[in-house]
Amino acid sequence: MKNVIGVLTLVLGLSFGAFAQKGKTAEVSFASSVKCGMCKKTVESNLGKEKGVQEVNVDLKSHTVNVVYNPKKVSKDELKEKITKIGYDADEMVADQKAHDALPGCCQKTAKAHKD
Numbered sequence: 001m002k003n004v005i006g007v008l009t010l011v012l013g014l015s016f017g018a019f020a021q022k023g024k025t026a027e028v029s030f031a032s033s034v035k036c037g038m039c040k041k042t043v044e045s046n047l048g049k050e051k052g053v054q055e056v057n058v059d060l061k062s063h064t065v066n067v068v069y070n071p072k073k074v075s076k077d078e079l080k081e082k083i084t085k086i087g088y089d090a091d092e093m094v095a096d097q098k099a100h101d102a103l104p105g106c107c108q109k110t111a112k113a114h115k116d
């Protein structure tokens, strides 16, 4: 019986923890220079690894990067900076030139619009 209560407490604790965690997230979206499937992959995988980032979704139609993050661990400005360091613009912040130049040719800003 003691075990059952222990397990129940653990389950309740965990689900409450998950719930509390959800309340801490914020969502933001930045205008960006993303243009193809490769850009999407690059931004989503790189930004996804950053501290405090929970979800990254690049929308190629609207050229935006949507991020779900924990505002206690990372700020909006830090997120913007991280995007520029991957080689892409984020709102008014311009992509880091070195990182941008290292991107595949089709992902650079001078590339024509294309699909993947």
Ligand SMILES: [Cu+2]
Residues within 6 Å of the ligand: 034, 035, 036, 037, 038, 039, 040, 106, 107, 108
């Ligand atoms: Cu691209």
